[in-house]
Amino acid sequence: MIGDYIYIVKVLAHKIKIGTNELTLHNLTNYRKFIMATYGYIFDSATDSTLQMMTEIGCCRIFRDSSDNGGFRPQRRILVQKLQAGDIIVVPRLSHIVEGCVNLSALLQLCHLKNMRLISVDEHIDTEDRLYRKESENNLLKAIREFPFEKRKPRSAPAPKIDKEERLRRNERVINMYLSGFSTEDIQRVAGVGKSTLYRILRQNDIPRQRIGKQESISE
Numbered sequence: 001m002i003g004d005y006i007y008i009v010k011v012l013a014h015k016i017k018i019g020t021n022e023l024t025l026h027n028l029t030n031y032r033k034f035i036m037a038t039y040g041y042i043f044d045s046a047t048d049s050t051l052q053m054m055t056e057i058g059c060c061r062i063f064r065d066s067s068d069n070g071g072f073r074p075q076r077r078i079l080v081q082k083l084q085a086g087d088i089i090v091v092p093r094l095s096h097i098v099e100g101c102v103n104l105s106a107l108l109q110l111c112h113l114k115n116m117r118l119i120s121v122d123e124h125i126d127t128e129d130r131l132y133r134k135e136s137e138n139n140l141l142k143a144i145r146e147f148p149f150e151k152r153k154p155r156s157a158p159a160p161k162i163d164k165e166e167r168l169r170r171n172e173r174v175i176n177m178y179l180s181g182f183s184t185e186d187i188q189r190v191a192g193v194g195k196s197t198l199y200r201i202l203r204q205n206d207i208p209r210q211r212i213g214k215q216e217s218i219s220e
Helices: 002-016 028-034 048-057 075-080 101-113 135-145 162-180 184-191 193-204
Strands: 038-043 061-065 088-091 117-120
Touching: 002 038, 038 075, 048 088, 061 075, 135 162, 162 184, 184 193
Parallel strands: 038 061, 038 088, 088 117
Antiparallel strands: none
């Protein structure tokens, strides 16, 4: 393995006009940035022919996640952390590594920024158009159309504004409950305020955070 590594570095050194006599084990790691890696990723499973193709493309490691873990994909996270400029990502289908068009757009942007290459074996997609000449662009558009439609989450309605007198009564209620020793959870529930609002009210009124004892939590 180390022999192959030195050979590759020597070839690269020749291309960038670095004397091979300068290559030693001491400075070998300095040239690692010129060597790209090819990683595979599979979610659940892939056919034998797809696995063979991923191997032939040159995957040095294939990461796998399972739907048994729900939405958690630890191996995909490890893969993303390992990616460096010039690396290649190989998947059976785009749906293995992304869940929708938004995530696919983010992945394609990452590939563009890091000069990385993305290959989808079963869909005949190659972002550098080397394997599937004149097919990749149309196949990518087709794959995007097949992704499930992602509904935009509606914006939450803004909190209703309260008048000055009501705000003063609310603040007084918060302060009295806090000084009486009620828990912050009970105060938030009864006064209808969030935790940050609660502490802002206390801070604005110079109420110390330290209290002597607390009341038992009141019932629902």
